[in-house]
Amino acid sequence: MLWYLPIIHRFKHLFTNVVDAKNLISHANGRKSDGLLRHAVDSPQWKKIDTLYTQFGSDPRNLRLGLATNGMNPYGNLSSKHSSWQFC
Secondary structure, eight states, X not given: OXXXXXXXXXXXXXXXXXXXXXXXXXXXXXXXXXXXXXXXXXXXXXXXXXXXXXXXXXXXXXXXXXXXXXXXXXXXXXXXXXXXXXXX
């Protein structure tokens, strides 16, 4: 099952709040750049997107989304009890 959630309105709403807007661009302002992987912005994938799409990467307000699933069935058996959540 695939759910479509219109997110553009939600993103615009996040940027109207000063505190949320500051958190959304925190990857570009005031973070440590010491060569360690402390944030997703330090990853090679993030840097590759910045070099491939320079106009997109130059604006810190551009948001990047991650894809997450739960309840997927990687084994093709509909009765599988597999979950992508970590158990303690």
